[in-house]
Amino acid sequence: MTLLNVQNLTVKRGECPVVDRASFNISSGECVGLIGPNGAGKTSLLRGAMGLLPFEGTSTLADLSPRHRAAQAAWLPQTREIAWPMSVERIVALGRLPYLARGARLSPADQSAVDAALTRMGLQNFRTRLATALSGGEQARVLIARTLAQDTPLLMADEPIAGLDPAAQIATLQVFETLAQEGRAALTSLHDLTLAARYCTRLIMMRAGSIIADGPPRDVLTPDSLADVFRLKADVIDTPLGLVVQPWGVIA
Numbered sequence: 001m002t003l004l005n006v007q008n009l010t011v012k013r014g015e016c017p018v019v020d021r022a023s024f025n026i027s028s029g030e031c032v033g034l035i036g037p038n039g040a041g042k043t044s045l046l047r048g049a050m051g052l053l054p055f056e057g058t059s060t061l062a063d064l065s066p067r068h069r070a071a072q073a074a075w076l077p078q079t080r081e082i083a084w085p086m087s088v089e090r091i092v093a094l095g096r097l098p099y100l101a102r103g104a105r106l107s108p109a110d111q112s113a114v115d116a117a118l119t120r121m122g123l124q125n126f127r128t129r130l131a132t133a134l135s136g137g138e139q140a141r142v143l144i145a146r147t148l149a150q151d152t153p154l155l156m157a158d159e160p161i162a163g164l165d166p167a168a169q170i171a172t173l174q175v176f177e178t179l180a181q182e183g184r185a186a187l188t189s190l191h192d193l194t195l196a197a198r199y200c201t202r203l204i205m206m207r208a209g210s211i212i213a214d215g216p217p218r219d220v221l222t223p224d225s226l227a228d229v230f231r232l233k234a235d236v237i238d239t240p241l242g243l244v245v246q247p248w249g250v251i252a
């Protein structure tokens, strides 16, 4: 089932298009990695597709009312700081807001979505801690848990594993992989190309605002594309666990 259809999406910052006529679909069962160098347009594409930036073209999510959109897709922005001095559990429970009548308390179903999200992100022991008193990586995990508590068919995340330790990076992408296996979908920007290859079923590669490749990791991540797009001298090594991208230099 198609969960997101984007056609000819153009996002301008000032006069300049920073996303130029991007088209793609996201279907249930997919974990899609959005890759590209700094400034390629990944954030602009994700925010445009969510309807959070003005755009030309079409996006099925941006057409929805805010409440319907929040029930269809959860959004994790790149900025991770938590400013509100609330408990971790209450921050994660904010993910249930799209389903609550004004002033209503969490139902047992809401509470189990919160509990499941805390468990998925390994935050059970942080439940009562003040979110503002956590480390940067811990706060990032809390905000990922909030998007999981939203329990949507689609999760869109902007660099969700930035600032996480290696184990938390893998655990987070395993959660996304599991969501896809459960019949949901994830679209996430990533800079770690080996993790992208290992946990994504498909990669969309951007350069200078355009989608220049879209397909299985093995087809998208090649020494040529890494040189052309990322200016990287890199080996792409096939291992029993998947592709490993080993950069060894920068093309001047």
Ligand SMILES: Nc1ncnc2c1ncn2[C@@H]1O[C@H](COP(=O)(O)OP(=O)(O)OP(=O)(O)O)[C@@H](O)[C@H]1O
Pocket (backbone or CB within 6 Å): 013, 014, 018, 036, 037, 038, 039, 040, 041, 042, 043, 044, 045
């Ligand atoms: N508020 C803004 N005003 C003007 N230009 C902007 C603004 N935000 C981003 N840009 C420009 O838009 C282009 C795309 O930025 P975007 O943040 O979408 O890239 P990105 O691929 O997500 O980069 P990164 O990997 O560094 O997060 C860049 O050239 C950037 O300089």
